[in-house]
Amino acid sequence: MDSCTANLMSRLSSIYSQHRTSGLRSDRSIMPNSTSNSLRTISSVHLPYNHRARNFHISHAAGDSSEHVIINGQASPCKVVQADAAALGTIAADMAPVVDGFSADDDELDLDSPTEGFSSIPEAIEDIRQGKYVIVVDDEDRENEGDLIMAASKVTPEAMAFIVRHGTGIVCVSMKEDDLERLELPLMVTTKENEEKLRTAFTVSVDAKEGTTTGVSANDRANTVLALASPNSKPEDFNRPGHIFPLKYREGGVLKRAGHTEASVDLAMLAGLPPAAVLCEIVDDDDGSMALLPKLQDFARRENLKIISIADLIRYRRKRDRLVECVCVTPLQLQWGSFQSYCYRSLIDGMEHIAMVKGDVGDGQDILVRVHSECLTGDIFGSARCDCGNQLALAMTMIEKTGRGVVVYLRGHEGRGIGLGHKLRAYNLQDDGRDTVEANEDLGLPVDSREYGIGAQILRDLGVRTMRLMTNNPAKYTGLKGYGLSVLGRVPLLTPITNENRRYMETKRLKMGHVYGTRPSGNTSTLADGGIKKEQDQIDSASEQE
Structure with missing residues (x-):
């Protein structure tokens, strides 16, 4: 067993401890190795998605450090978050200032202000x-x-x-x-x-x-x-x-x-x-x-x-170093409409990110913006355990309706920065009764290790200066403000609450400061009542709030 596989096996070992009586199971299996098929399954978790159960397997290909996710036998590569990546993230949710009511104002976050007790x-x-x-x-x-x-x-x-x-x-x-x-x-x-x-x-x-x-x-x-x-x-x-x-x-x-x-x-x-x-x-x-x-x-x-x-x-x-370079621009016809895609490469770790741009954002003013963190299970496979895929689809729909805006898709943010394998381990802990915060902590991982400097530099390179930010997350708002970007206001992303993600959404509100709705106190009636709104109602509601 090579060192990379051993490391992944160690990170995922707790998944295999027991079977789930609720129908959500975790398994361990090793696929036969051969010159023609060297992909070995090292972790599995069974998730509901699109209202049906699917088998998710994390696999490792011999000779590289890529993780792959397999659903019903179809493999898709997913970049591993290397150990050093943890050192790059410094504006985590539990370090960010609490923004009561998530109000947007004209004050700039000063990234040069030292941590309390330290010199500048x-x-x-x-x-x-x-x-x-x-x-x-x-x-x-x-x-x-x-x-x-x-x-x-x-x-x-x-x-x-x-x-x-x-x-x-x-x-x-x-x-x-x-x-x-x-x-x-x-x-x-x-x-x-x-x-x-x-x-x-x-x-x-x-x-x-x-x-x-x-x-x-x-x-x-x-x-x-x-x-x-x-x-x-x-x-x-x-x-x-x-x-x-x-x-x-x-x-x-x-x-x-x-x-x-x-x-x-x-x-x-x-x-x-x-x-x-x-x-x-x-x-x-x-x-x-x-x-x-x-x-x-x-x-x-x-x-x-x-x-x-x-x-x-x-x-x-x-704040001062150039962190990204644009390597390619090409038009794409998407399910929502036509967009210009901009591929950016990080000068720190070589990871590639993408920005989807609709219309002319050249004046940089009052741009509708979504900075979206990669979530393979939610964005690609429609997992019902989170609201990520729904938020991405809603943001793209709103930008298409508006006729102008940007979605920045940040890779390397899987599981709020802990990586795909760790995220699936956290899911299994959640099935045992932990919430999304407790699961990360039990794994010895940060609650949120994402950092938004790359996203901010992509927006600045595109010419964005003032924006209406589509988010429910105050850490994202705070993380973007310190890079010369002005947030004129917040556009909430109100997505359906399901039986599978209700606890997750409530934990984000109670423990991570997420705000749903437009009132300073946050619109939590959907969570409290357990009602599920239809997506079109959410789109129409959010559009009216713009």
């Missing part, structure tokens, strides 16, 4: 530019620790003494791959052999030959760091091994990997300095353990240092 990214960049240290904290679900970081080109013996006094003593320098290759500094172990928990890419350790004695003093280590940061250094300028540990920076920085290695180089480059940075983990002065956030904040106040989070740095870069 611009403040940290300025301190890096001035040769000061900053403290950078990662996510509590990752290392949950803080590093002292400064630009390598600005290091002094005094600064090195400070980092040795308050850190672990293992001083690292994060560098770009080109510079590591120029200095002929290979990885300490190959990527395949790297067993470090977070796959930190250590190279061989070094000391500078000139100006050092033992290599371990603050003066010697500062001298080595300056030599590593110099564009004029050569391979023969260093002894191997040594007392400074270079780290390989991953291109794309924190947008690719939410680690201290990437954050440190990103900060140096944002400060206009050479792409190399010193970093060292901070220890608790009391017992020598790794200092966690409360102690880090005390330390920052005591030493007058800025403290920032990698999550804030990700948001800062997402």
Whole structure:
């Protein structure tokens, strides 16, 4: 069994624990492997869709990382959400400000505002530019620790003494791959052999030959760091091994990997300095353990240092970096009418997204917009467990009726960002009594890990500036506002409530702040009464509310 299949098997293992007495079952089966048919079923779940039961199987094709969904023997590929994808999402529903009544106003969400208790990214960049240290904290679900970081080109013996006094003593320098290759500094172990928990890419350790004695003093280590940061250094300028540990920076920085290695180089480059940075983990002065956030904040106040989070740095870069490129535009005749389709490729992960544009949106003003998260079971197969497919169809119908608008279809958002296999596991937990929020939490996954910066950049590239947003989700509204887009108002998507999705819809309203209807309190009568409205009534109602 290859590692990808093993990983998927592990992620889906809880599905196979029992059969469902209610008629919803989960199975495990392995299809015969051969050169002509190498697709192996690793997970199954039985879902109602279009009022009939269907068998959904998650399968893995040998030799690639794609998941496939099979219904009654027909396979369809679905992109896997890679492990690093979790690091890219920072504006999750449980992190977004609560918008009472989901009112739309003219205020802009400032993505540069720091998380409570942290300094702003611009403040940290300025301190890096001035040769000061900053403290950078990662996510509590990752290392949950803080590093002292400064630009390598600005290091002094005094600064090195400070980092040795308050850190672990293992001083690292994060560098770009080109510079590591120029200095002929290979990885300490190959990527395949790297067993470090977070796959930190250590190279061989070094000391500078000139100006050092033992290599371990603050003066010697500062001298080595300056030599590593110099564009004029050569391979023969260093002894191997040594007392400074270079780290390989991953291109794309924190947008690719939410680690201290990437954050440190990103900060140096944002400060206009050479792409190399010193970093060292901070220890608790009391017992020598790794200092966690409360102690880090005390330390920052005591030493007058800025403290920032990698999550804030990700948001800062997402607002400023170009994240997508348009690769193709073509007309399509759809069941709703004729649309122009725009294919966009993410510059972060290569994933392709599509925008369906109706009419002339060139003036960018007052555009009817739907930003839709991929849901294969709902959008393609008509699963009755969610309202996704109905919302997409209703949005397309409303735009066709209006004669102008945009639907942005974001891939990689399956199951609110947890991926197809995890979503089916969550369905099985829901059959055991959990709601959609509890199921994600029981799997150790975020309630909502979607991020809307890609969608916002697609809209801006299309020329959209002000919009009427078709959504019931306040996190989506909040997630788009910080990217220079103005939301003039909200157009609710009122879709039928069914026996299969009623609890799901009610959970989204009660626990995730979704708003149904146009009144500030939200129109929840359909949920409370259990009534099922016909789709045409919903379309007509929503059209009148425009």
